[in-house]
Amino acid sequence: MVTADRRTVDFWFDPACPLSRITASWMVMVAERRPVDIRWRVMSLSVLNEGKDVDPEGDEEGYLWIPARVCAAIRTSHGHAALGRFYDALWTVPDGGRREWIGDITEALGAAGLPAELAGAGFTTDHDQALRASHAEAMSLVVGEVGTPVLAVTHPSGARHAFFGPVIGEMPGPEDALRLWDGTLLVASVPGFLEIKT
DSSP states (O other), X not given: OOOTTOEEEEEEEOTTOHHHHHHHHHHHHHHHHSSEEEEEEEOOHHHHTTTOSSOXXXXXXXXTHHHHHHHHHHHHHHOHHHHHHHHHHHTBOTTSOBOSSOOOHHHHHHHTTOXXXXXXXXXXXXXXXXXXXXXXXXXXXXXSSOOSOEEEEXXXXXXXXXXXXXXXXXXXXXXXXXXXXXHHHHHHTSTTOOXXXX
């Protein structure tokens, strides 16, 4: 569907962040009900926390690099739609329910119709440049210290508003999802707007 009000949302996420996953599910619900196209992009809490004395994620072993690198490989070789399919599969159990934590990467690749060999990208630095570039683009759009997700909404006029979040603790129903979308667009469009917290 093409309308004069159709928006594009660039959605940057760390694939292992549970709160980002809720926000992503909200965004998909919005896109099913409003003229919105989502372009899935990857960022990384591992990149974000590099050089810190204490890793806020408690990832001393560096596990979080693995799914982020796989996402960078998918985005590079198969595009944003494939990345979205993989991201969804990573958080979905075989019966269609939602996981509390990400599932097996190889199984998620299969469910998304992607080559199983992409799992190996998680154990190399081959796609780190693409991962870092994608992460840096997200960070360049927002102000201050933020995490994941970062959204950039582009209006057909070319106007673009980027922001951290919204961070959602539980999935809203359809009516609340649309109210949140409308409110998010409203506050993000105000020059100088930075943050809302509860």
